[in-house]
Amino acid sequence: MFVRCPSCGRLYSSLIPPTCSCGEPLRIAYDYENVDVSRWRNRDKGVWRYRELLPDVNEIISLHEGGTPLLRAKLGEELGLNVFIKDETRNPTGSFRDRLITVAVSYGLPHAENGFVVASNGNAAASLAAYAARAGKEAYTVVPKLIEKCKLTQIAAFGAKIIRYGESVDEGISYAEGLAEGKGLYNVTPESNLIGLEGQKTVAFELWEELNPTHVIVPTGSGSNLYSIYKGFRELLEIGAIDEMPKLIAVQTERCSPIASEVLGVEPKAEPTKALALYVKNPLTKELALEAIRETDGTAVLVGEDELDLGERLLAKEGIFAEYASVVIVPALLKLAEEGYFERDDRIALIVTSSGLKGHYSESREKFALGGTKLKILKLLGERSMYGYEIWEALEKPLKYQAVYQHLRELESLGLIEESHRKGRRVYYGLTEKGRKFLETLSA
Helix, strand or coil, X not given: CECECCCXXXXXXXXXXXXXXXXXXXXXXXXXXXXXXXXXXXXXXCHHHHHHHCCCCCCCCCCCCCCCCEEECHHHHHHCCEEEEEEHHHCCCCECHHHHXXXXXXXXXXXXCCCEEEECCCHHHXXXXXXXXXXXXXXXXEXXXXXXXXXXXXXXXXXXXXXXCCCCHHHHHXXXXXXXXXXXXXXXXXXXXXXXXXXXXXXXXXXXXXXXXXXXXXXXXXXXXXXXXXXXHHHHHHCCCCCCCCEEXXXXXXXXXXXXXXXXXXXXXXXXXXXXXXXXXXXXXXHHHHHHHHHCCCXXXXXXXXXXXXXXXHHHHCCCCXXXXXXXXXXXXXXXXXXXXXXXXXXXXXXXXXXXXXXXXXXXXXXXXXXXXXXXXXXXXXXXXXXXXXXXXXXXXXXXXXXXXXXXXXHHHCCCXXXXXXXXXXXXXXXCHHHHHHHHHHHC
C-alpha cells in the first residue's frame, strides 16, 4: 500500500485524510500488477481474504467480519428481475461498519497507545467499541443526540466511553479530531482517516465473486460506503478481473438528501429523518460519493418517510430485519423498476447495511426496553444505595412488596445493580459501573 499526493508528492503513513494539505484528493493504491485473485479462492471468507488489496498490518484484530450472505430476493421474481440481497446485518456487531473497523483498528494499533476514537451516528461507534475491547484498548465514541437507544446500549455494553455531541454526526467529526489530538487517540472516523474504507470496499469483492452485479443499490448517508464499494470495483477493473463497472445507485430520504439531490437536480434538504443513520447534513465525503455515481453512470433515488414501513415489511418477508436506514433500498428498487430503469437480464444487488435490532424507529419503539418499575428502581439507586423496603416506599405506583425483590433479582442478573453493603439483616443495593453507564445513555 502507498499513499502519495499526486499533486505535491507528500507521503502519508498512519493517518490518511481524504485530501492532502495542499487540497488534492488522496487515493490509497497497491501494486495491482502483482495481484493474483486465484489465491483468494483457497482462503476463508471474510474481509482479510483479500489481503493483497488491504493495508499491511502487524496484527489483525478480527471478529470474523465479512463473508456475509447473498440471497436471491423473492421480490425480484415478482418484478421479473434478478435481485439479490447482500445481508450485512450478519456482521459481528450487526452492521457493515465492522468491515471498516477491523482494518482501521488493526492498522492503527501501533499508533493507539491511549486508545481509539470515532465520530459516528451509531454503527461505527458500536463496532469500534467491540473491536477496541477485543484489542484491549480504550474506545471513545462521539455520537449525536439524535441516536437510537439500542445503539447506545450496545456501545455501553462493550465498555466504550460515550460522548453525546451535536444533533447530527457532522458536528461530532471536528470534536473527535480535537479529542484525538488532546488525548493521543487514533482517529478511525472515515471522514478524517481513509484507512478504514479499505475494509468496507471488500463488499465489492464479495459481490464480484458471487454475482458480478450490473447494479448496486446502496443506502447513503455520508457517502463513504458508496465510495468504498466504488473503489473496490475500480480495483477489480484495474487488475483485470472485470471489464465494466456496475452502476452505483445512492438512496437517501427526502428529508435528508445532500447527495441524491445534487444528482437529481432538486433542492436538497437536511432535516431529521426516521432513518437516523442516514441523517448527515453536510457529508464531508460527498464529492467522493458523487464521483462514484458519476464514474459508473449511476443515479440516485429519494424515498419518503411514509415508504419506510413498506421497505421494512418487504425485507422482513425475505427473512431480514433491518433498520430504517437500510430498508430505503426496497422502495428505491420499486421506483426504478416502475420507471423501466432495469433490463430483464440485469443483476441487481441491494445492500442491507444494519440490523433492525440496533435501533428503531417509531416513537412507541424508542422507549427503552427496561422501562416502568425497573427503570424507576435504577434511577432511585442512581441517587444512593437503598434496601428493598426503602425502594418499595419510594416507588409512586401501587406494587406488592415482594415484587420489588423480583425486580431487584432481575436487575442484578443483568449486571446493572449489586449488593453494596449490609446493615444487620438489611441488604443495600447500588448501581454497578454498567448500570451507571446504562442510566447515562438514557438521560444524555
